[in-house]
Amino acid sequence: MNKIIHIAKIQLVMRTTSQLWRFIIFIQPILYLMMTLFMMNGSMRTQYSMDAVLGAGMMGTWSSILFSSGSDIDRERRWGTLEMIVGCPTPLSSIIMGKALTNSLVGLFSMGLSYITALLLFRQQLVIKHPCLFMLVLILIIISVAAKGMIICTLFTLSRAVRGLLNVMENPIFLLSGLMFPIVILPLWTRPLSYILSLTWGMDALRMVSSGTFSYKHFLFSLVILLILTFLYLLLSLWLFQIIEKKSRKEATLGVY
Numbered sequence: 001m002n003k004i005i006h007i008a009k010i011q012l013v014m015r016t017t018s019q020l021w022r023f024i025i026f027i028q029p030i031l032y033l034m035m036t037l038f039m040m041n042g043s044m045r046t047q048y049s050m051d052a053v054l055g056a057g058m059m060g061t062w063s064s065i066l067f068s069s070g071s072d073i074d075r076e077r078r079w080g081t082l083e084m085i086v087g088c089p090t091p092l093s094s095i096i097m098g099k100a101l102t103n104s105l106v107g108l109f110s111m112g113l114s115y116i117t118a119l120l121l122f123r124q125q126l127v128i129k130h131p132c133l134f135m136l137v138l139i140l141i142i143i144s145v146a147a148k149g150m151i152i153c154t155l156f157t158l159s160r161a162v163r164g165l166l167n168v169m170e171n172p173i174f175l176l177s178g179l180m181f182p183i184v185i186l187p188l189w190t191r192p193l194s195y196i197l198s199l200t201w202g203m204d205a206l207r208m209v210s211s212g213t214f215s216y217k218h219f220l221f222s223l224v225i226l227l228i229l230t231f232l233y234l235l236l237s238l239w240l241f242q243i244i245e246k247k248s249r250k251e252a253t254l255g256v257y
Helices: 004-016 018-038 042-079 082-087 090-103 108-120 133-160 164-174 187-194 200-210 216-251
Strands: none
Touching: 004 090, 018 042, 018 108, 018 187, 042 082, 042 090, 042 108, 042 133, 042 164, 082 090, 082 216, 090 133, 090 216, 108 200, 133 200, 133 216, 164 187, 200 216
């Protein structure tokens, strides 16, 4: 745990020097929020402003974990340090976990900025009906997104087309998770893809506790699915890390473009 915390601190310092990261965290969520609220009329804006804030914040969190995870691996490969990271005594999974936790935690700034923007610029009354449950769900989502970031890192460790994958993976998750609109308006064949994404269930739970209009049975169901998917993500990432470590030691091609 000490190693993970130390890596997370270093990762935070490194992220603050990235112009792309600053755009993703501070500018992109505000643009998404403004675009969404401008498309709504007065009554819709009053009714769904909190949903827009949550969606914009989660979009910033997902973009942070996606681009940071991908660029971290690509940067280490360009610097020639990826082989040393994989070969050091600290497990690669612990190193990536520290990076992923930082990348997902800083995404909370996106939600905070979205909240402030809707409150001050659009004069919306934003009230969270169940703040304790809201914080619980938010923490679980952060852990789940970090676990998903670990899976992404394993794929990017083996792939040489990191930049292309980054651009391909961002918007589909926005759409399939229903961050800005319900997934019921999507085609039926996309539903299974939405259901295997923890963000889908996390956003469902967040919307329920923020609005206060929900049944505890529905809320607990979404929460249990979120926990199960997070656990499966962690197991999958650890399994993939074992494969990568064996493959990298056998072929020794991590630093080859």
